[in-house]
Amino acid sequence: MTATAAWSPASGEGVVGTVHTFGEHGPAYEVLGIEDDEFVLIRVVETGETLTYPMANLRTDPDA
Numbered sequence: 001m002t003a004t005a006a007w008s009p010a011s012g013e014g015v016v017g018t019v020h021t022f023g024e025h026g027p028a029y030e031v032l033g034i035e036d037d038e039f040v041l042i043r044v045v046e047t048g049e050t051l052t053y054p055m056a057n058l059r060t061d062p063d064a
Contacts, residue, residue: 015040020061028064029053 019030028045035041039052
């Protein structure tokens with residue numbers, strides 16, 4: 001499975017509010033905001049934990 005291109009990977013435009021998984025079988029996370037050109041703010045659905053996450057990883061994570 002591959003991530004769908006519902007948002008602009010160069011700018012992160014349209015990514016806020018989307019839900020992805022960490023790799024094929026990992027837990028789901030929601031994108032809360034864009035920190036800068038390299039990081040997004042995410043919330044892990046199972047735990048509620050918020051953290052910064054590399055945009056490069058987001059680009060390869062599948063939609064949940």
